[in-house]
């Protein structure tokens with residue numbers, strides 16, 4: 546049996562304590578929508594407070610430093626986010642890669658550090674529009690993942706991959722179903738090469754991200770090997786985020 550669909554809200558640089566009511570509403574509803582695993586990654590400043598609101602959903606961070614402590618003004622380590630209540634961290638998001646010039650090597654170092662601190666990790670990848678137009682999308686994404694994914698031990702049990710075409714993030718544009726299926730199959734083949742056959746029920750989930758909305762969630766989640774969604778803009782209100790969780794529930798029921 547495959548794992549439950551995993552729907553993760555990435556709040557990015559949004560949210561003050563006024564948004565805790567949204568977190569509470571998402572958590573309460575997720576207790577009734579148990580066919581789907583629900584998680585939210587608020588900004589660092591809200592991790593502790595959202596964790597206190599959450600009885601069912603997981604709380605994560607959107608980044609962490611690769612080091613464990615020291616003279617790194619403004620940075621936050623994996624063990625610090627774990628201490629604040631996070632159980633996972635999103636790493637290598639294209640906004641981090643672009644705005645903070647994060648390389649694959651840096652993402653891998655962060656992933657190793659997060660695993661060491663006991664966190665689960667969601668490693669992001671995705672091609673630009675120019676890469677796709679040049680027919681290089683699969684090469685770019687698999688090369689990013691080869692450089693960014695943690696290896697060794699039982700890391701696969703704590704790993705999720707998020708495929709997010711850069712041109713689909715926050716734009717309202719979504720990749721064609723056939724392109725998503727093709728990319729997820731290529732990522733699956735790479736995961737098999739790196740980690741071998743998974744134990745039953747512990748297959749690494751591959752999320753799709755980029756303009757996922759309540760209106761398109763069930764469709765996207767019914768594509769082969771789409772194990773969930775990483776959601777930005779539509780995760781900021783309980784109403785729209787729960788619309789996506791409902792869509793995932795529908796897709797799960799249809800597949801059963």
Ligand code: PGA
Pocket residue numbers: 555709713714715716754755756757775776777778779
């Ligand atoms: P979006 O963002 O849903 O607003 O397109 C997705 C993401 O960046 O994770």
